[in-house]
Amino acid sequence: MLDTVLFYSFAVLVLGGGIFTITRRSAVHSAISLIVSLLGVAGLYLLQAAEFLFAVQIVLYVGGIMVLFLFVIMLVNLDDAAYMREFNRQWLVALAAVTVVGAELGYFFHRGAASFHIAGVASATPAGVGNTEALADSLFSEYLLPFEIASLVLLVAVVGSVIMAKKRI
Amino acid sequence: MHPVTTVHYLALSAGLLLIGTIGVLTRRNIVVILMSIELILNAVNINLIAFSHAWHNVSGQVFAIFVITDAVAEAAVGLGILIALFRNKETVQADEIDLLKW
Numbered sequence: 001m002l003d004t005v006l007f008y009s010f011a012v013l014v015l016g017g018g019i020f021t022i023t024r025r026s027a028v029h030s031a032i033s034l035i036v037s038l039l040g041v042a043g044l045y046l047l048q049a050a051e052f053l054f055a056v057q058i059v060l061y062v063g064g065i066m067v068l069f070l071f072v073i074m075l076v077n078l079d080d081a082a083y084m085r086e087f088n089r090q091w092l093v094a095l096a097a098v099t100v101v102g103a104e105l106g107y108f109f110h111r112g113a114a115s116f117h118i119a120g121v122a123s124a125t126p127a128g129v130g131n132t133e134a135l136a137d138s139l140f141s142e143y144l145l146p147f148e149i150a151s152l153v154l155l156v157a158v159v160g161s162v163i164m165a166k167k168r169i
Numbered sequence: 170m171h172p173v174t175t176v177h178y179l180a181l182s183a184g185l186l187l188i189g190t191i192g193v194l195t196r197r198n199i200v201v202i203l204m205s206i207e208l209i210l211n212a213v214n215i216n217l218i219a220f221s222h223a224w225h226n227v228s229g230q231v232f233a234i235f236v237i238t239d240a241v242a243e244a245a246v247g248l249g250i251l252i253a254l255f256r257n258k259e260t261v262q263a264d265e266i267d268l269l270k271w
Contacts, residue, residue, distance in 0.1 A: 003172070003173055004171070004172065007173040007177065011177075014181065015181070015184055015188065018184075018188040018189065019188060021188075021192065021201070021205070022188060022189075022191060022192030022195075022196060022205055022208075027201060030201050030204055031204065034207065037185075037208065037211070038207075038211065044178070044181075044215060048178075048218050048219065048221075048222040049222060050218050050221065050222070052230070053218065053230055053234070057237075060241065061207075061237070061240075064241065065207065065240070065241060065244050068244060068248060069200065069204065069244070072200065072252065076200075076255040076261055084197070084262065086196070086197065086198075087195045087196060087197065088195060088196070088264050089264075090195075091194070091195040094191060094194035094195050095191065095195070097194070098190050098194070101187065101190070102183070102187045105183040106180075109176055109179055109183070113174075113176045116175045116176050116179070117174065131230075135227050135231065135234075137227075138227045138231050139234070142228075143228075143231050146235060150235055150238045153238065153239065153242050154238060154241065156242075157242035157243075157245050157246050158245065160245075160246050160249065161248070161249030162249070163249075164246065164249030164253045165249045165252045167256070
């Protein structure tokens with residue numbers, strides 16, 4: 001019962017924040033709405049017993065990426081952009097295409113709802129092992145190589161963004 | 170009230186994905202387009218966590234960490250490109266950047 005109430009309130013936060021993000025005229029308002037939406041997603045993680053990702057979502061997304069966004073909004077002066085046309089010319093085509101995709105997904109979930117009930121799966125983590133512990137165990141043994149490659153991706157991204165934002169290389 | 174199942178999470182994630190897609194396709198402001206991409210990546214993460222929870226397997230959460238890593242890299246590089254563009258073209262509107270159009 002409590003789960004259901006919490007799920008629907010987080011769903012309202014996620015979807016409402018998302019809709020406000022793409023419809024607000026001012027980019028700062030969009031960023032604030034995006035923060036609300038990301039916090040809702042963090043709540044959904046907690047609801048599904050993914051405590052480590054809940055912390056990562058808040059620290060990394062809300063604390064890191066959104067500060068980066070707000071910093072860039074401050075850096076590029078968007079005052080005149082707020083008075084310009086908000087949507088581009090092909091918005092009608094885009095809406096039609098997205099409606100088709102949405103109908104397709106809705107039909108898929110409606111028809112296949114029964115096959116998503118997965119019963120009788122044994123728990124992979126033994127009792128007494130926390131979520132963070134199980135995650136670290138998997139990340140540093142089974143997924144060690146992807147983990148190292150991800151660190152390389154981050155390094156390249158940092159160097160690339162510095163080069164991009166530099167005035168003169 | 171019905172209990173919340175995996176399908177509820179999938180439907181929510183599909184809704185968030187569609188909202189993000191509408192944002193990418195219709196907005197002119199590049200900063201908002203990048204934010205919409207973050208929405209799409211979060212929709213993917215909700216799916217991964219929902220299936221991770223349903224199967225009692227942490228692999229989904231590990232992949233969600235990789236998705237978050239890519240989202241960070243994408244945001245950093247995208248905003249760097251945006252700053253470089255703004256310095257050269259003095260605009261943040263996506264349809265005014267048409268150097269490859271003739």
